[in-house]
Amino acid sequence: MILPFQDQLRRHLTTLLRTLYSLDPAAVPSIAIEYPPSRALGDLATPVAFELARALRKAPRAIAQEVASAFGTPAGVSRVVAAPNGYLNVFLERAPFLLDRLAGTVPAATPDPGKAIVEHTAINPNKAAHIGHLRNAALGDTLVRVLRFRGSHVEVQNYIDDTGVQVADVIVGFRVLEGRTLDGIRAIADSTRFDYYCWDLYARVGEWYAADKARLSHRADTLHQIEHGGHESAEAAALVADRIVRAHLRTMARMNVDYDLLTWESDILRLQFWARAFEVLKARGAVFLRQDGPLAGCWVMPIQEDLDASVAEPLDDTEDAEALEKVIVRSNGTVTYVGKDIAYQFWKLGLLGRDFQYRVFVDRSPEPLWATCTTGGLPDHPPFGGATEAYNVIDVRQSYLQKLLKQALVALGQPDAATRSHHFSYEMVALSHATARELGFAPPPGSDEARRPFVEVSGRKGLGVKADDLLERLIEKARTEVVNRNPGLTGDDANRTAGMIAVAAVRYFLVKFSRTKVIAFDLDEALSFEGESGPYVQYAVVRANNIFEKLQQRHGLSEAALLAGLAGVPTTELDDEAHELWSLVLEAARLDDVVEQVVRTLEFSVLAKYAFSLAQAFNAFYHRSPILNEERDDVRRWRAATVVYVRRQLTQALDLMGIEVPVRM
Numbered sequence: 001m002i003l004p005f006q007d008q009l010r011r012h013l014t015t016l017l018r019t020l021y022s023l024d025p026a027a028v029p030s031i032a033i034e035y036p037p038s039r040a041l042g043d044l045a046t047p048v049a050f051e052l053a054r055a056l057r058k059a060p061r062a063i064a065q066e067v068a069s070a071f072g073t074p075a076g077v078s079r080v081v082a083a084p085n086g087y088l089n090v091f092l093e094r095a096p097f098l099l100d101r102l103a104g105t106v107p108a109a110t111p112d113p114g115k116a117i118v119e120h121t122a123i124n125p126n127k128a129a130h131i132g133h134l135r136n137a138a139l140g141d142t143l144v145r146v147l148r149f150r151g152s153h154v155e156v157q158n159y160i161d162d163t164g165v166q167v168a169d170v171i172v173g174f175r176v177l178e179g180r181t182l183d184g185i186r187a188i189a190d191s192t193r194f195d196y197y198c199w200d201l202y203a204r205v206g207e208w209y210a211a212d213k214a215r216l217s218h219r220a221d222t223l224h225q226i227e228h229g230g231h232e233s234a235e236a237a238a239l240v241a242d243r244i245v246r247a248h249l250r251t252m253a254r255m256n257v258d259y260d261l262l263t264w265e266s267d268i269l270r271l272q273f274w275a276r277a278f279e280v281l282k283a284r285g286a287v288f289l290r291q292d293g294p295l296a297g298c299w300v301m302p303i304q305e306d307l308d309a310s311v312a313e314p315l316d317d318t319e320d321a322e323a324l325e326k327v328i329v330r331s332n333g334t335v336t337y338v339g340k341d342i343a344y345q346f347w348k349l350g351l352l353g354r355d356f357q358y359r360v361f362v363d364r365s366p367e368p369l370w371a372t373c374t375t376g377g378l379p380d381h382p383p384f385g386g387a388t389e390a391y392n393v394i395d396v397r398q399s400y401l402q403k404l405l406k407q408a409l410v411a412l413g414q415p416d417a418a419t420r421s422h423h424f425s426y427e428m429v430a431l432s433h434a435t436a437r438e439l440g441f442a443p444p445p446g447s448d449e450a451r452r453p454f455v456e457v458s459g460r461k462g463l464g465v466k467a468d469d470l471l472e473r474l475i476e477k478a479r480t481e482v483v484n485r486n487p488g489l490t491g492d493d494a495n496r497t498a499g500m501i502a503v504a505a506v507r508y509f510l511v512k513f514s515r516t517k518v519i520a521f522d523l524d525e526a527l528s529f530e531g532e533s534g535p536y537v538q539y540a541v542v543r544a545n546n547i548f549e550k551l552q553q554r555h556g557l558s559e560a561a562l563l564a565g566l567a568g569v570p571t572t573e574l575d576d577e578a579h580e581l582w583s584l585v586l587e588a589a590r591l592d593d594v595v596e597q598v599v600r601t602l603e604f605s606v607l608a609k610y611a612f613s614l615a616q617a618f619n620a621f622y623h624r625s626p627i628l629n630e631e632r633d634d635v636r637r638w639r640a641a642t643v644v645y646v647r648r649q650l651t652q653a654l655d656l657m658g659i660e661v662p663v664r665m
Contacts, residue, residue, distance in 0.1 A: 001592040004107045005076055005097075006033045006044070010089065012074045013048065015068075020070050021056060035590075039579035042081065043586055049086045060086025079172075093361065097573045100583050102563055102645055112152040114388030117348050118144050121252065121259070122159040122394070124166035125241040127197035127202045129251045129467040130457065131521055132395075132429045138658065139426055139512040140393035141257045142604050145656045146595050157479050158259045159344065163266050164337055166202070168222040169209075171236050173201040176218050177208060182236050185231075189239065195247035198240065199466065212630065220332070227269060227334055237586030249362070249369075251467050256658040261384050262371040263359055268340050268347075270374045276354055277343040277408075278329070286411030287328055297331030301338075301404065326404055330458055338401055342408045348505035349409075349417045350386035358384065389420050396425040396516070424602050426515035430454035432522035433467065439465050439473065454520035470521075474502035477527055478535075486664050497662040501527070501535050504659040508534030510656055512608035532612050534659055540615035541661045543622060544647035551640060559644060566641055573638040581642050584621055587614055588649040595656070604657075611653040618646050 010031045017028050029051035036042045049063035056063060064082035071080040076097060081089045100106055120140020123133045140156075147154045161167070174180045178201075180188070209215050218615035225231040245262065252258070268274060278299075281287045287301050302325055313409060327338040346352040357377025362369040370381060392402060402423035408419040435440045438456040441464065443449035449456070457464030482489060489497065509526040513519045528534050551557045574581055594610045597603075627643065630636040651661055 001101065001106050002586075002589040003592045005092070005465065006593075008074070008076070009033065009044065010045075012072075014065065016070060016072075017048070017052070020066065025098060027055065036087075036089060039583050039586070040577075041083070043092045044090040045083075045087045047087055049082075049088060053086075060308060064088045092586075094574045094582050094585070097589075098574070098641065098645060099567060101589065102566070108151070110151055110242075112150075115153045115386065116147055116389040116391065117155045117385070117387035118147070118391045118393065119157045119159055119263075119348075120144075120393035121248070121257070121389075122161065123165060123248050124161050125244040125248070126166040126170045127244065129248050130222060130464045131431070131467060131470055132457065132464075133248075134255065134428045134467050134470075134506060135426060135510045135519075136393055136395065137252055137257045138507045139253075139424065139515060139604060141658050142511055142607070142656060143424065143602070146598050146604075146607070149595055149656060150592070150599060151654075155387070156258065156260045156347075158262050160245055160262055160264045161337065162264055163223070163226050163269060163340075165219060165340060167237050167241055168219050168226060169205045170198050170202055170240055171222050171226070171233050172218045173205040173208075174236060174240075175222075179246065182232050182239065185236050186239060187241045194243050196466065198244060205337060207654055223334055224332065226266075229270070242455055251471075254468070254471055254499075255507065256660065259369060260367075260382070262359075262369065263344065263356075264372050265337075265340055265344075265354055267372040267374050268343050269335065271354065271356060273343040273347060273352060273354060274335050274339055277346050278339070278351055279322075280346075280412060281328075281342070281408065284411050284413070286408060290325065295325060297333075298327045299329035300325035301328050301408070301645060303404075303407075316586060337537065338404055341401065344404060345390065345392075345405045345409070345421060346412070348387050348390045349414075349420065351409075351412065351414060351417060355385065371375065377472060387420075389422065390423045391424050393424045393426075397429050399423060399425055405583065412663050422602070424515075427518045429510070430456050430518060430520045432520045432525075435465075435521060435523045439469070441465065442582060454518075471502055471506065474505050474523065474527060475499055477523065478502050478505070481529065482665060483526075491663060493663075494618065497664060498659045500662045501538065501665065504534030504538050504654070505536075507658050508537070508608055511604040513613075514603060514605050524565075529665070532609075534654075534657070535665070537611050537615045537654060538575040538661055539665050540618050541647055541650050541654070542663070542665045544618070544643050544650075545661075545663075547627055547640070547643055554628060555636075557640070562637060562640055563644065566637060569637050570634045571638065573635045574642075580621065580625065581638060584617055584646060585642055588646045589662070591649050591653055607653065607656060611650060611657070614646065614650055614653070618643075618650070 010033070013031050014028050017023055018025065029048060031046055031048050034045045034047070036045045047062040049067065052058075052063050053060045061084060064086050066078045067088055068082040068216065071077075076093055078091045078093045081091070083089050100486070118140055120143070121137045123129050144154050144156050174185050188194065222233050225233040226237045228234070276552070278287070281301075287299050290296055290298050290300050320468065326338060327336055328342070329335050343352065347354070356372035357374065358370050358381040359372035359373040359377055360368040370384070392405075394402060402425070406418040407420055409415070409421060431441065431454060433442065433450075433455060441455060441457075443455060475495070477497045479494055480503040482497050482501065483494055505526040509521060510519070512532060525531065526533060527535060529539055548559050551562075574585075576582075590610070594607055598607050625639055627636055627639045630639065654661060
């Protein structure tokens, strides 16, 4: 890791600059650390001389020369050079740098005293998960992992919208289209792949509504029954949501995605969270009852101008009226999901003054999966909620509503909480035409859809690929490739390996693109062992593991023995002026710096590209610099030690993306 050394360098420079130029502490500029374009120019560099030039009335080059002359010999630094352009270039002591990291003596990240809540996945519990949900889960889980890597305490929540229109539509399907009682629905749930059954039923209900808009009254009635409880529709909704959520958890577990708490929307309503938030918003004048116009009878929130600057004048129809005033409570008394989200966000940030009760949803080791509940909760539960930072991983289409949450926090008199409420937005996932054809979703030849660059999916229409079907197809393709490469690998080992590769293919593909980019998922691109893919990075680690197996076989050299005796080995190879080995070490050490950039920008493509470039650099080194056949013992040992470090860092980078490494590929 490189950040602890950078911090050490900043502290040394700060003290030096204060002493050398008699500066007050406030006059010392922040010290940026950069990486020179080549190792011949240095390992780290700082432009601090440019920051001081005006105050000291000196040329940056002169300042850099003075600082370099007075720099001294702090631990870990071999020399400091003032570059002609005014940069200060720092060269590190190479062997101690690598040995410290191999020994694990570099300080870990300082724990963050606060708590971050990351809410992600949040699939409507009305049908099977699809590929779009996988992008949300992959991004959200990666955020959890990078925050924990840098020392943050993270609570992972999955919001269950069990009182929304999607669940209501499935209940309409069961009760009106199919005429099923609660027992009949339970029988279907017990005897079928229930999330797949509901997938098809949900699409049928959408077609049924489209044929006659008057049928939407069934949705409105069902929504009211679900929200208020005491009706068989509410019991049916609870059954459907419970079974679908359990199916979603199984799907996400295959993707190495996990949660600490399932937050059920019905509990927000029944515990009067919304009622409490509503009281506060009314008292603050943040919402009011519309007396006339298309929104008459609705409680609305006036929209701040900066949320939608394109709207200049209120118009007549409801949709345009909502451009200036967002409905929070409908005229029939039901709460929109914006209202429920406001109450939930208040609770997340510890501003509501109320709490849920909690039950164990899945009893597992080492910690159970908890869920909110209204009554009968267990007293001995973790302290949920009360975040210092809240991240909502929700697609870009919800940006407007996420801004409303911030507006509600400001209206509550909590502008600081608004700044600690983060919308982690991302664009949608489509399918490449080749993948759509392979999975049976190709649009008709000559249609408008066929002429588009990708194939869009629609859960409401039942068009798209279910997450489990996608994983099964990838496992099937990966297993064929793995068995071809390893004829002796069969049965459970082959299946386990193929499963790891399939997950790597999906997760890496879903984070390697900028989150602001619509992506077209392609099976072959994701699964490639040669291109920019998860399997390619996995294979680099597998190759490194193979090196140590053969070192043991040929030279009797175990990894432990290698590291134990390394301190006394001549460092000629590490100090070579070609810098190849050292460049690989330094690049591997940048992982923590990359993670900081990822957290700062919430752009995970940076992490994926870093892992890929490090794997590329390792593979190039592997082909140019033999280890097993190297006759010089000192060279072989330093090269092998570098492989140990690169393998650790690559494995860690993959783990941050939720990707495991198989034994063979």
